[in-house]
Amino acid sequence: MKNLHLLLPLITLIIIAAATVDSSSSSPTVCIIGSGIAGSSVAHFLRTYSTSASTITTIKIFERHNIIGGRTAAVTLSNETFEAGASILHPKNYHALNYTKYLNLSIRNPPSSESDSSFGIWNGRDFTFKTLSINSNFSFLQRIVSLANEVLIFFRYGLSLFRMNSFVDSTVNYFLRYYEGFESRPVFASVEDMLRWSGLYNLTRRTLYEELIDAHLSRRLIEELVTVVTRINYGQSVSISGLAGAVSLAGCGSGLWSVEGGNRQMAAGLISHSDVELHLNEEVESVSFIKQTYHLNTTKGKSYQCGITVVATPLDEVKIQFHPGISIPERKLQHTYTTFVRGVINPGYFGLGSVSEVPQLVGTVENPDVPFSSISVLKQHKEDDMSYKVFSRKPLDDALLDRIFSVRNETVKIDWGAYPHYHAPEVFAPFILDGHHLYYVNAFENAASTIETSAVAAENIARLILSRLNGQEPVDPVNLKSFGDNASDVHADL
Numbered sequence: 001m002k003n004l005h006l007l008l009p010l011i012t013l014i015i016i017a018a019a020t021v022d023s024s025s026s027s028p029t030v031c032i033i034g035s036g037i038a039g040s041s042v043a044h045f046l047r048t049y050s051t052s053a054s055t056i057t058t059i060k061i062f063e064r065h066n067i068i069g070g071r072t073a074a075v076t077l078s079n080e081t082f083e084a085g086a087s088i089l090h091p092k093n094y095h096a097l098n099y100t101k102y103l104n105l106s107i108r109n110p111p112s113s114e115s116d117s118s119f120g121i122w123n124g125r126d127f128t129f130k131t132l133s134i135n136s137n138f139s140f141l142q143r144i145v146s147l148a149n150e151v152l153i154f155f156r157y158g159l160s161l162f163r164m165n166s167f168v169d170s171t172v173n174y175f176l177r178y179y180e181g182f183e184s185r186p187v188f189a190s191v192e193d194m195l196r197w198s199g200l201y202n203l204t205r206r207t208l209y210e211e212l213i214d215a216h217l218s219r220r221l222i223e224e225l226v227t228v229v230t231r232i233n234y235g236q237s238v239s240i241s242g243l244a245g246a247v248s249l250a251g252c253g254s255g256l257w258s259v260e261g262g263n264r265q266m267a268a269g270l271i272s273h274s275d276v277e278l279h280l281n282e283e284v285e286s287v288s289f290i291k292q293t294y295h296l297n298t299t300k301g302k303s304y305q306c307g308i309t310v311v312a313t314p315l316d317e318v319k320i321q322f323h324p325g326i327s328i329p330e331r332k333l334q335h336t337y338t339t340f341v342r343g344v345i346n347p348g349y350f351g352l353g354s355v356s357e358v359p360q361l362v363g364t365v366e367n368p369d370v371p372f373s374s375i376s377v378l379k380q381h382k383e384d385d386m387s388y389k390v391f392s393r394k395p396l397d398d399a400l401l402d403r404i405f406s407v408r409n410e411t412v413k414i415d416w417g418a419y420p421h422y423h424a425p426e427v428f429a430p431f432i433l434d435g436h437h438l439y440y441v442n443a444f445e446n447a448a449s450t451i452e453t454s455a456v457a458a459e460n461i462a463r464l465i466l467s468r469l470n471g472q473e474p475v476d477p478v479n480l481k482s483f484g485d486n487a488s489d490v491h492a493d494l
């Protein structure tokens with residue numbers, strides 16, 4: 001005991017050494033803030049791509065809620081579970097598809113009755129367009145109605161429909177470059193480099209409206225069908241960027257899928273397969289960079305030391321204090337109010353005589369008097385008992401809901417800080433926030449916000465971390481062979 005004071009400086013030295021070893025060694029602790037698909041994907045790709053030269057020993061994930069998954073969440077309505085956030089995936093979302101194989105999850109394609117469900121465009125007074133519907137179990141009758149609907153849609157929008165499809169296909173093809181092998185695909189230090197290399201950058205510079213006019217789509221198609229889609233998928237108008245718009249339109253094509261039992265299982269499975277120390281119910285309040293180490297302080301009054309920190313959540317509405325401060329462009333999140341109702345829609349609200357006349361998907365055009373973006377039937381339990389999902393830009397009060405629905409047995413309301421409020425030209429936050437080892441996956445959300453874009457950005461962040469640990473800085477952007485070199489931008493190629 002007498003000699004303890006002699007040992008104290010030594011103990012202090014050992015503690016300081018332990019604190020700094022993280023960032024100086026080749027196997028630092030990685031701390032990830034957020035357990036959504038972005039955070040879980042970073043952990044997964046770090047484990048997958050680690051080599052003996054750049055091994056990550058410890059990965060910690062912090063999640064403020066008591067459940068993994070973030071915006072891939074489920075909602076329970078009268079004992080039935082539905083997707084509350086991200087609900088559908090594109091057939092070419094290859095990371096997500098690989099996750100389902102790796103995690104042995106089953107894929108759910110919408111049953112044909114769901115994909116052939118009736119659809120109408122509501123302008124606040126009447127339906128400007130409505131498909132036919134039939135209540136029959138005979139598949140040949142359903143097929144005839146479906147063909148008749150294709151003719152109806154073609155009759156209204158004409159060749160513009162093909163031009164729209166070609167705009168979407170072309171954008172998807174550029175996006176597919178992100179699945180190329182490492183020999184041809186560099187590690188990107190910024191969102192701009194990543195988008196320029198694939199040929200998608202110019203689509204973030206102009207609005208969807210401008211892109212579609214240049215691609216010779218009719219105004220009617222843009223103001224009706226395209227607007228319906230951007231309102232459903234991003235709660236916004238056709239003045240979102242061309243890239244967010246193309247992603248949004250891709251989300252209404254054929255072959256869409258989801259994970260049986262809930263999309264949330266992808267994030268949960270990736271975390272459980274990646275040897276992660278998971279801290280649920282623990283919100284990170286501050287990140288301080290002291291002596292080459294990040295100190296994360298949490299709401300549990302604890303402090304964690306990490307050589308590398310990854311922010312895997314949008315920073316726009318969370319209150320994490322950074323010391324020293326960081327600088328990112330101001331970005332507003334679009335709030336989407338999702339209201340789930342178990343009950344029956346009121347046909348009178350739409351000037352119709354019976355429930356069966358109300359389309360199963362009611363889309364809307366831009367009109368400030370229309371209080372919702374869309375109403376869709378999630379499940380028909382009985383003829384007079386259905387589950388509905390309503391998207392709106394503002395909260396829907398009970399008086400309004402009682403006008404839209406004649407019966408409401410249960411109502412669940414969710415306010416999502418859903419995705420960025422898109423505008424063109426987009427400005428991007430950096431992937432590396434401080435020039436050291438503080439990374440930001442959700443900088444990519446200004447390009448588009450989906451499960452797959454989060455996974456693609458997360459994969460790049462994992463590669464960026466590992467290559468920088470190996471002492472390799474990403475290639476200078478001017479030396480990147482851009483896909484747009486020969487085709488100066490996407491719309492010129494259409």
Ligand SMILES: Cc1cc2nc3c(=O)[nH]c(=O)nc-3n(C[C@H](O)[C@H](O)[C@H](O)COP(=O)(O)OP(=O)(O)OC[C@H]3O[C@@H](n4cnc5c(N)ncnc54)[C@H](O)[C@@H]3O)c2cc1C
Nearest residue numbers: 034036037038064070071086087088284313418449450451
């Ligand atoms: C209503 C809605 C519908 C959508 N539809 C689709 C769709 O059909 N298809 C599709 O692909 N995408 C869709 N999206 C978008 C998709 O959900 C997101 O792009 C994606 O899930 C984002 O994942 P993420 O991991 O980047 O962020 P998030 O899922 O938001 O994860 C961030 C996590 O970080 C946690 N966190 C935040 N701050 C802290 C802190 N300080 N400390 C600890 N933890 C913290 C949060 O609680 C959250 O769990 C939709 C989104 C919404 C809201």
